[in-house]
Amino acid sequence: MRRLGRLRSSASALSNSTHPLRAPAPAVATFYSSQTEQPSPHTSAPRAWQSRFQTTQRRCLSSSSSSSANNTTADLEPTVEEDYVEEYDTSTESDLVYPREVVEVLSPEEITDPDYVPAETVEGLEEVGGLADWWDQEEHWGPSKQYAGFGPLEKVTEPTVLEVLTRRALVEALVIKRFAETAEKEATAAALKAVGGDKKGLLNIAAVELVAGEDGTLTLKDEKNFEGVWASLSSAEADAVPSSPPISTEEARKLVKTWDNEWKLAALRDPIVKFYVAKRIQRLTGHVVPDAKLLDINTPGTLYALLNKPPKPKKLAEVVQQTGALQDLPNVAFYPRRVTPVDKEQMVGRWKVIQRELQKRELPVTGTGKHSKTVEWKWAHGEH
């Protein structure tokens, strides 16, 4: 286990006003010692963070590593560490805004000034802000630090758009499967990561006809399409995932109407094709298809049904509201939460009256207030 030493001297804890990484920050949340201007060293031990460079190294388990590749990496590691000078490229532009000149207040035990008199009341003391919510403020947190996954953060849920994208993923997966073994790795990787933000490309690929082949498995109707789709996929440039699909619901609806149902019934059995489909689906729609679900998916129809299924409601009340059950029954009322005694009073319009009368007598409206329960109640319940 390699770690970089992150021991900081107390001098490094001092603010360095000429550091190139420092973004201009407002002088907020600075701590000043009221008695002394001397900054204190950090009282807590510094964390040992690991750089990205190290984390990308393949680490192997001490006992389980049996593959030669892992052993080679392990052998190489000391060399790598030696070459890797513990210096960060401090010229890297940072979009983080952090407080300047943080001076931590000394604890009362550390103060040596004989004139120091600790305050006994909070009145008259200067208030300074803490740093607990420093990063929660928008202007401090860099936009490049936002999480970006493999697929869009917002899943595509519109059924027709989802159908178009599913079909596109199927076409692309079949094409990638055909060329993946012979093509270069870079081309396959580019094809699998293609986002295809433009509408024209999407329509071209979605328009490719999908049929059941001789053995019933899903394939492209026209052999020429394989080459065409591969050419557009493998040449796709790496790009960020767009937040919304390039096709509107209305356009998707029109497109879906032109298709028959045959493509949804063809067989989809090859686990490798299914893997490519799942990867393309994740890239295009943001839906992650678990492996166990891939096992059950045997046709494009079942795949689409899985993606199109709304998430399971968390509460029974949501189920009832969604299905509209019980609503036709005249003698059944439905509430999403428990009907409390207050609710019952409100229903008959008595609650305001009760409230008014209780307040008039200076009695607590809810609860018992300062009036404890009777002694007899305690006796009856075994509380002494």
Added chain:
Amino acid sequence: MAGKGVKSLGEAMRGLSLASSQTCRTMPLRPSLLLSVRSMATEAPMASITRSVDQPWQPLTTVPLTIYSFPSLEPCSLESWSTKHLHLPLRRDILHLAVVYEGDKTRQGTASSKTRWEVHGSHHKARRQKGTGHSRLGTKQSPMLRGGGKAHGPRPRDFSTELNRKVYDLAWRMALSYRYRRGELIVTENGLDLPLPDDFLGLAEAGELNRELEDGFVRKYMSQIMTGLGWGKEHGRTTFITGDRRPNLFTGMEVCGVHGRALELDDVDVKDLLETGRIVIERDALKEMIKMHQSDLQSKIVINGQRVMGPPLGKVLIDA
């Protein structure tokens, strides 16, 4: 004879408005007026295991396992694992046995109280035998007295129970299989760790940030990842399992504990596999875990110089 029997049966059935001329096999299913209105809430769907002789049963032997990258969750490679490793049928009783076994074994068992012979003090007779009007009393350490010894108190002991190794190993793989089936087993590439941004590391290295700021940054950074992936608190938290301690990930999960926990492989139990919303484990850790818990699949008996070693530990279908 048979005709007479059927005739008399027909007469009997007429009273019940049932036709006896139809045999059971050809009789159409007559929907009962009362029962057909609604289905039973607990009714199970018709099993699809019934098949004819000409369709031989070919059970599933392997299941696919996608290896993802972290934190982008990009599917990187595909492997094929035996159903005996990752697709075992669930037996709650076996999982229960394993969890109880672990719980028993983990009990510290150090509760201890002093008997009358261990309580400090003189064993001189507290008062004379007769004449005080009080009951007979030997020493002041008597369990009857306040400050006296405990008559039947706890003593340090070993609470551990026994469980057959093959059952325990089965429980491990069953817990993994349960997670797999529910889509809650996410296997990542080796070297699972939290990659922190370079500029933050530069600032931390230069000592520009104090500990509060460092932890605050990592907390927010980790929270964003967990929320983005749908792995956070609102989705039942996440357990990360790695082969050894990864500083960034482990410290990140310490400061961001509401969203999950990180464990080294040696610290993992069956109970840990059953807790939290999902298990995120690196590939080699999973392999090691299964390798260490497959005694029920392996044989110790050598026949012709060979012994059954169980199914292979994963076969790569698509390499990254």
